[in-house]
Amino acid sequence: MDGVAATVGEEPEAAEATAVTGTVFRGEELPASERFDCWRELLERTRACEATSAHAGDFRAELRRAELGEVVLLGTSFPSVRFRRTERMVRRADTGVYHLSFLQQGTMALARGAGRTETLGPGSLHLVDSSHPYDLRTFGGPTDGGTVPRLSGVGVDFPAELLPLPPHRLRDLLGRAFSAREGSAALLSQFLVGLDRQATALRPAEAARLGTIVVDLVAAWVAGELEAEAAVPEETRHRALAEAVRAFVRRNLQDPDLTPATIAAAHHVSVSHLHRVFTREAPDGETLAAWIRGQRLDRARRDLADPAQRTTAVQAVAARWGFPRADDFSRAFRAAYGLPPREHRSRALAERAAEGG
Structure with a gap:
């Protein structure tokens, strides 16, 4: 794909020998009119939604995409965009995927139905489900030099079946803003940021193991919010505890x-x-x-x-x-x-x- 600044491990043999399969997109080499479509195509590999932007004519964005086993890691920076997943899209095809995002810069407004809108700011986590419609508007944060404000963040997409909690238990959490400043939410967000920085250096075997840890940390965070820790399998709790200990020791x-x-x-x-x-x-x-x-x-x-x-x-x-x-x-x-x-x-x-x- 032209305009993809670096692609890691495209061939299976090369991936095994070098690093985890992934893509870094910056788009400077593409004509301005093609950048938005290319960025959207990469994002929509796991996020089946409509994306529109007032900046589509000259879209300046970055997208880092890495595969951690069944988990896809996404780090991105982009100007204002609207993401919509409609009822019709859900009925037509539901991939059964959770989308977790940690917002580092900018703001989001997420319509949750019945006239409710959740506002998310920097330092917040939110979770959406491909089985439910959503309407998400993003707005870039402050910039230097008078450039177009950009939103930045990191997130993961993974099959809902990997999370050891039934979907109906999560219904009240979907679309809500949660602070990632302390506890298991802080551990999860810091882990995602660290993975985004190191993803292209990971080998496939360790990438898959880290993908499992991501899901364990999501499960620990969700269970804590639901006060349902006992519903999480013991092995999941143990892996989350081990990662929490590592983070504590490093600090x-x-x-x-x-x-x-x-x-x-x-x-x-x-x-x-x-x-x-x-x-x-x-x-x-x-x-x-x-x-x-x-x-x-x-x-x-x-x-x-x-x-x-x-x-x-x-x-x-x-x-x-x-x-x-x-x-x-x-x-x-x-x-x-x-x-x-x-x-x-x-x-x-x-x-x-x-x-x-």
């Missing part, structure tokens, strides 16, 4: 009091349950303590390679990431990366200098 890696006990308390589970679930859900059966140690070593490795921190003592970097004893840090670093911290720093800074960085 608190510099805390010297970060221990399995504090992590368990923050998630209202016992230490033994925490260890059991984390190890079971880790791809290689890694323990929680080993994973935390690996995360801290990785952060220290990055800081040592950062030219802006070249004057920071190695031990200061080590202490920052939870290694107060120099000997312990040196042994752990050598075991993980095959060379001492100082040598790693020297090599990394020399490589940066040679590259002109």
